[in-house]
Amino acid sequence: MQRMLDGLIKFRQEDFEEHKALFSKLKRRQEPHTLFIACSDSRVMPEMITKSLPGELFVVRNIANIVPPYKEVHQDYVATTSAIEYAVKSLKVENIVVCGHSNCGGCASIYLPDEVLNNLPDTKKWLELAQNVKKRVMVHLEDETDEYQREWLTEQINILEQIKHLLTYPYIKEKYLNKELNIYGFYYMIETGEVFIFNYDTGVFELSN
Template sequence: MQKLLEGLIKFREIDFEEHKELFGQLSKEQNPHTLFIGCSDSRLIPNLITQTLPGELFVVRNIANIVPPYHESEEYLSTTSSIEYAVNVLEIENIVVCGHSNCGGCKSLYASDEVLNEIPHTKKWLELAYEAKTKVLAEVSVEEVDKREWMTEQVNIVEQLKNLLTYPFIREKVSQGTLTIGGWYYLIETGEVFIYNKENGLFELAN
């Protein structure tokens, strides 16, 4: 906790002062241009890898950067409501779904029931990524662990892009050309980001 407290003081004395005018503008309203849907993993820092300032990204993070398919419900829907707010209230221009290497959530898709039963809410959440698991296992064997890992992480991103288009208001804005959606794959070990090309179905290095 002490490390966090020291960070708060450093932020106020250095970083805040450096961007004091910007924070003054942001104190009344936000106008982000992009909804960034990323994994909760502590190694993925959206503003760091995109070099964006406060106020530019509206960020949603959850295990395995999952987008639940659209459905109306009386339940408490955190990710769905955040997407709805970003698109319909903040009127963002872009949506990025960003996965990453060595994703614990994707890896857990292949864990045993004995392990998953110890984390029942996570187990339930990961049901939303079963489609990615099914597609990967149709192409690689369970024993090909490394290949299975990166394929699952990438296929999962593509599946979440498909889920975004189940949202009527997103589908409408995309068709009108007022909203763009994209998938990114971040390699923690190299700092590289690969962008999904829907034309050829490949992730290509951003350069």
């Protein structure tokens, strides 16, 4: 905790002072250009990865960067869906990024047995949203014993599945088809710092230049 407290002081004395004019401009409003949907993993830092300044990214984070499919009326609490709605409808972002990453514990958890997940009931419920990812992976998997292949295939297919979910939202689909909204899939490699971006034309994730 002391390290965090020291960080607060360092931020105020250094980073804040460096961007003081920007923070003053942001005090009454925000105009982010991108909704960034990322995993809650502590190793994933959207602003650091993209070198974005305060006010540029509207960030939503949850286990395995999941986007619940659209429902006209939700009966449960809707942290992720409300953030998506607010970003697109109120803040009118120009881009949506779904960012997955290597060694994702959330993606790995969809393969855990029930006796393990039963100890994590809320996590188990949340990961029901990724069951189709698991099905898609098993169709493409050449060797079911190759855990490394399963890992990266799951993480990348999961990104594509969440983009598919985004397009079930009528207000997102309309803006996307009218070219008023861009949707990107990022795959971040923690160990190398590389980010691969999904190319809709080639159907593969390609290293960003």
